[in-house]
Amino acid sequence: MGIWTRVAEHDASRAVIAAAASRVQARRRAVQGWVEPEAERGEVWHLAEEAVTVWAMPDARSVTLLDIDAPARYGDDPQGLRQLLAELAAAAGWTGNWRFGVIDGDPLLASLTGIPDARRVATKMQLDVRDAPDPVGVGLQPMDDADYAAYREHADEEYAQERFAAGADPSIEAARNTAAAQMIEMLPDGPRTAGQLLWTVRDDEGERTGILWVAIRDGFGFINDISLDESRRGQGIGTQALRAAAAEIRAAGLDVLALNVFGSNDDARRLYAREGFAETETLWTAPIEVPSGS
Structure with a gap:
């Protein structure tokens, strides 16, 4: 589908991460009414042909998916999104597990719960x-x-x-x-x-x-x-x-x-x-x- 490239670690990367953190905070604020600061670190990968950008934080055993910015059509194409992420993992050399949080109003990350052997780790609740x-x-x-x-x-x-x-x-x-x-x-x-x-x-x-x-x-x-x-x-x-x-x-x-x-x-x-x-x-x-x- 195209070639994934990592956004260089300079002002461009920081700007993309800041924009992604702002999107995540906006989703949380809409659902729970308050937010804690997002840690603005990690890696940014871009697939120009599909206009997809992924903000992730890898470690030795897993990769935390913090934000996916993709065209709306991928909300109706979970298999296509999973294929893109599989290709990203191969390009980045990532193995192990994805970790991600699903907030209402985010169909992209929600679609990943359909991956075989996906497990709910925790549920955040408030009163x-x-x-x-x-x-x-x-x-x-x-x-x-x-x-x-x-x-x-x-x-x-x-x-x-x-x-x-x-x-x-x-x-x-x-x-x-x-x-x-x-x-x-x-x-x-x-x-x-x-x-x-x-x-x-x-x-x-x-x-x-x-x-x-x-x-x-x-x-x-x-x-x-x-x-x-x-x-x-x-x-x-x-x-x-x-x-x-x-x-x-x-x-x-x-x-x-x-x-x-x-x-x-x-x-x-x-x-x-x-x-x-x-x-x-x-x-x-x-x-x-x-x-x-x-």
Whole structure:
């Protein structure tokens, strides 16, 4: 179909990446009402004959597709787009998996979910806390050092298992390394880390029922972890803990509570949807295909 060329790493490349980042931010703002800055780095590849430009970030095992700028006809021709991307991967020497996020209104990246063995890694969801009902029967107590130590005993392993099950890491060992590194980065001062709110969830009688961890980000709250003790599951406590989190975000003067659900956790996604959380973006991984005819 043509020859892919990489845009040289100078002012032209930066301008193309800035324009692509602006498009991605506009799609996110239209769906979720807020945006975090896009990292303006990576590679830009162009196929002049088809007027297609791809912004991607490759690493040793995968290639993150950040934006595809292509004629509208490719929205109705997913096989043609996949063929173009296969040829791009061959030209760039990329192997492994594509990683990409699908936002409503982006038919190009959405069409890649049809690649054989594509897997949903996670779903981004958010709630307008102004509409959330008040909690009943639970309260939030700031985690002390003993609660925090008990939490960390199992949290790293649970997070690693979720990452591996969702396909976010190629092995359980890699998932454990990622989990440990992320926890240290996010909680350098434990439960006293600025901007991180860690609670023990307790019932009306003061008994522990689980934990809740919310980060205060730029203009919204984000649930990093919510977990119930096994003996207290199925009693509606998870629903009330979510409402308690929403109440805390409301009290902080913010309107949005967001979270990510790993792709394999359908029960959690249904729970959040019942509580009014709306899906804003799905994150996927799919094998990089070999060009047909090669």
